[in-house]
Amino acid sequence: MTVDRRAFLKGAATGGSAAALASVTAPGEAGAFARPSKPRPTQALGLLYDSTLCVGCKACVAGCKDANDMPVERSRDQESWNSMVTPEQRNQVVRQVGDTQPIWDTPKSLSGSTLNIIKAYVHGRAEVKDRAEDGFAFIKRQCLHCNDPSCVSACPVSAMTKDPDTGIVNHHVDRCIGCRYCVWACPFNIPRFDYDSAFGKLRKCELCDHRLAEGELPGCVATCPTGATLFGRVDDLEAEARRRIALKPGDTYRYPRGDINRRFGPYTPPHEKVVQAAYQPEVYGDRLLGGTQTLYVSAVPFDKLGLPHGPHIPDRMYATETEAVQHTLYRGMILPAVVLTALILIARRNVDRHHTEAEED
Amino acid sequence: MAPNGQHSTYVQADDLDACVDLFGRLKRRDFLKFCTGVAVTLGLSPALGARIAKAATSPARPTVFWLSGQACTGCTETLLRSHHPTVDTLILDMISLDYHETLAAGSGEQAEIFKDQSMKRNWGEYVLVVDGSIPTKDGGIYCQVAGHPFVDDVRHAAEGAAAIIAMGSCSAWGGIPSADPNPTEAKSAQDVLPGKTVINIPGCPPSPYNFLSTVLYLLTFGKPPELDAQNRPRFAYGRLIHENCERRPHFDAGRFALEFGDAGHRQGWCLYKLGCKGPETYANCPAIGFNDAGFGAWPVGTGHPCFGCTEKGIGFTKPMHAMAEVLTVTPPNLFPRVAEPKGQGVTPAAAALAAGVVGLGVGAGAVLTSRLGKDVPPDEAAFEPPHYTEKPDNQ
Numbered sequence: 001m002t003v004d005r006r007a008f009l010k011g012a013a014t015g016g017s018a019a020a021l022a023s024v025t026a027p028g029e030a031g032a033f034a035r036p037s038k039p040r041p042t043q044a045l046g047l048l049y050d051s052t053l054c055v056g057c058k059a060c061v062a063g064c065k066d067a068n069d070m071p072v073e074r075s076r077d078q079e080s081w082n083s084m085v086t087p088e089q090r091n092q093v094v095r096q097v098g099d100t101q102p103i104w105d106t107p108k109s110l111s112g113s114t115l116n117i118i119k120a121y122v123h124g125r126a127e128v129k130d131r132a133e134d135g136f137a138f139i140k141r142q143c144l145h146c147n148d149p150s151c152v153s154a155c156p157v158s159a160m161t162k163d164p165d166t167g168i169v170n171h172h173v174d175r176c177i178g179c180r181y182c183v184w185a186c187p188f189n190i191p192r193f194d195y196d197s198a199f200g201k202l203r204k205c206e207l208c209d210h211r212l213a214e215g216e217l218p219g220c221v222a223t224c225p226t227g228a229t230l231f232g233r234v235d236d237l238e239a240e241a242r243r244r245i246a247l248k249p250g251d252t253y254r255y256p257r258g259d260i261n262r263r264f265g266p267y268t269p270p271h272e273k274v275v276q277a278a279y280q281p282e283v284y285g286d287r288l289l290g291g292t293q294t295l296y297v298s299a300v301p302f303d304k305l306g307l308p309h310g311p312h313i314p315d316r317m318y319a320t321e322t323e324a325v326q327h328t329l330y331r332g333m334i335l336p337a338v339v340l341t342a343l344i345l346i347a348r349r350n351v352d353r354h355h356t357e358a359e360e361d
Numbered sequence: 362m363a364p365n366g367q368h369s370t371y372v373q374a375d376d377l378d379a380c381v382d383l384f385g386r387l388k389r390r391d392f393l394k395f396c397t398g399v400a401v402t403l404g405l406s407p408a409l410g411a412r413i414a415k416a417a418t419s420p421a422r423p424t425v426f427w428l429s430g431q432a433c434t435g436c437t438e439t440l441l442r443s444h445h446p447t448v449d450t451l452i453l454d455m456i457s458l459d460y461h462e463t464l465a466a467g468s469g470e471q472a473e474i475f476k477d478q479s480m481k482r483n484w485g486e487y488v489l490v491v492d493g494s495i496p497t498k499d500g501g502i503y504c505q506v507a508g509h510p511f512v513d514d515v516r517h518a519a520e521g522a523a524a525i526i527a528m529g530s531c532s533a534w535g536g537i538p539s540a541d542p543n544p545t546e547a548k549s550a551q552d553v554l555p556g557k558t559v560i561n562i563p564g565c566p567p568s569p570y571n572f573l574s575t576v577l578y579l580l581t582f583g584k585p586p587e588l589d590a591q592n593r594p595r596f597a598y599g600r601l602i603h604e605n606c607e608r609r610p611h612f613d614a615g616r617f618a619l620e621f622g623d624a625g626h627r628q629g630w631c632l633y634k635l636g637c638k639g640p641e642t643y644a645n646c647p648a649i650g651f652n653d654a655g656f657g658a659w660p661v662g663t664g665h666p667c668f669g670c671t672e673k674g675i676g677f678t679k680p681m682h683a684m685a686e687v688l689t690v691t692p693p694n695l696f697p698r699v700a701e702p703k704g705q706g707v708t709p710a711a712a713a714l715a716a717g718v719v720g721l722g723v724g725a726g727a728v729l730t731s732r733l734g735k736d737v738p739p740d741e742a743a744f745e746p747p748h749y750t751e752k753p754d755n756q
Binding site: 056058061062072081082084101102103104105106107108109117118119120121122138139304305306343346347350 | 633640684685686690691693695698699700730732
């Protein structure tokens, strides 16, 4: 009997997983297996964040919370310095710090209550802005609204959708089953689940499409004083970004603010500024991972700002490969049918032998 | 006080040049500047200054009755300290102040008779200003003027008023007299005048310009300015003190005075931890200051925490040094790092445990597959968990 079992295990292993293994190892070969990338919609809307213009005022963080009605946030380790007495505790002398309310909104990263955050790159003595060595720089993190989003590919219930016109990646809370596949799938680590709640919801930036519908700019753009966050048609933003990276330190440039196409929100005149630090010779978001609708320009290398960047990052979204694997494995449900048949055969063989053994006894 | 007694001869509304005589020390240019300033205070276009000037010099000076209840006269004092216009210009040339217990030239029965006559003459057209709270216990006998309860005076005067203004915290929401234990059951003007629109100008005392601007708005447009949920003019009470405070950068940077006279207090740091109620109090104090004394002439500017006099439930209610509830929570001047450290990574023990669990799962799956369909006795089929080889010491 033991010998039979070994033989059977061998058979099962070779039969069932050979096809799967072959499929999984295939994409290693320069993505020959991958499906083609999806292009950016021609009228796609997005943002251009210029790290050299950002003054770190965090008006966009407050503006985003205001526009999306998000709660304030405080980590456990901030309670000692970020707390106030609630009205109920007003007359109590002894109190638990953990029961107090925050006086500042202090998110550490994106979360179920924070869709947009300004982070700081700090190196050494942090003397000069927009310098990698002994300098500092700011980076705005929010959904990049990928041209070919992984979250949309990974979502099993179509709760994540990409608008065919504006290209905005929406999350439909009423469809979401809370599986958090999108959290794992996103290479930019954007969708976040509210783990603090028993019935937590997933939230991500939706480019304030509820404000766009009323002709208003997204909360973060409307409040940005320097135009570091610029809104508009992504193709126009990309052209603007290319003009900027061609600038040299000492050049004067008129930086637009608000909507580069002047369609949304009140008109804000451009402002002139002398370029201080040399831009990185690249627009982030034009090609990496299939391209995104949030573009970045910066004087500090993008990988230092926490964006996936480098020779190991491909020009197409990972979903192009995972989708190809999945769609091959499940094409026509043939392979699942084969595996099921194999399992049934194994079971039948065991049953037959058992009967034989019983008869022999 | 009016020059040459000319205040009784009124000019045509269009003829602003003729106003010069009417304004005593105030030159025409200065007067127009004042009216433009009022327009800006109200959040209106400066171009409306001329229209306000016309309204202010209109021959039909509106009659104003000022009734004082349980008050400290602080609201009158604040009015006396307004400099543009001076109070004489206001009460002799811009409005017809027909009754005010502190400022009236006459007194006693003379004043009361004049008040009754004027009230009858201007019934339905005058502006009623109430300062001081209104006692209601025992029929309101704890504050009586000319022998009748103040609450009756207010109710009677309100019947014929075109507009009612509650000047100061006491008449706007109760103020000091209504503080616990409130022995006289002091109430606000709105509380004793249900169904009437009372424009509240709270403050202890309020800025005179919030009052003057509201009066001039009424004269110019014939309706109250935009009001908030507590009937306070939005132009003056639309924003938290916290939002306009000159010490706000210290709040955002986490620099707080911890006691009076300490190093932070002398540096002008934020007074939040001394109990400043700015984060939950709506008023324009930091924006316009007091007494035309220049920058910093308001409580927080002089180093004392705001005590929330314009807010019911905060001023005279919440302890002076109890911390305020921050109504608009925004980020501080701190930044999270690009890579914020979280947790401690995978420890070897955790990795070993995870590997063991995965191995167990694979083994169990294999055994289960091999036994598919087999009819084996339950005890034989049961998965045997790994057990410790060490035996317990039997001593």
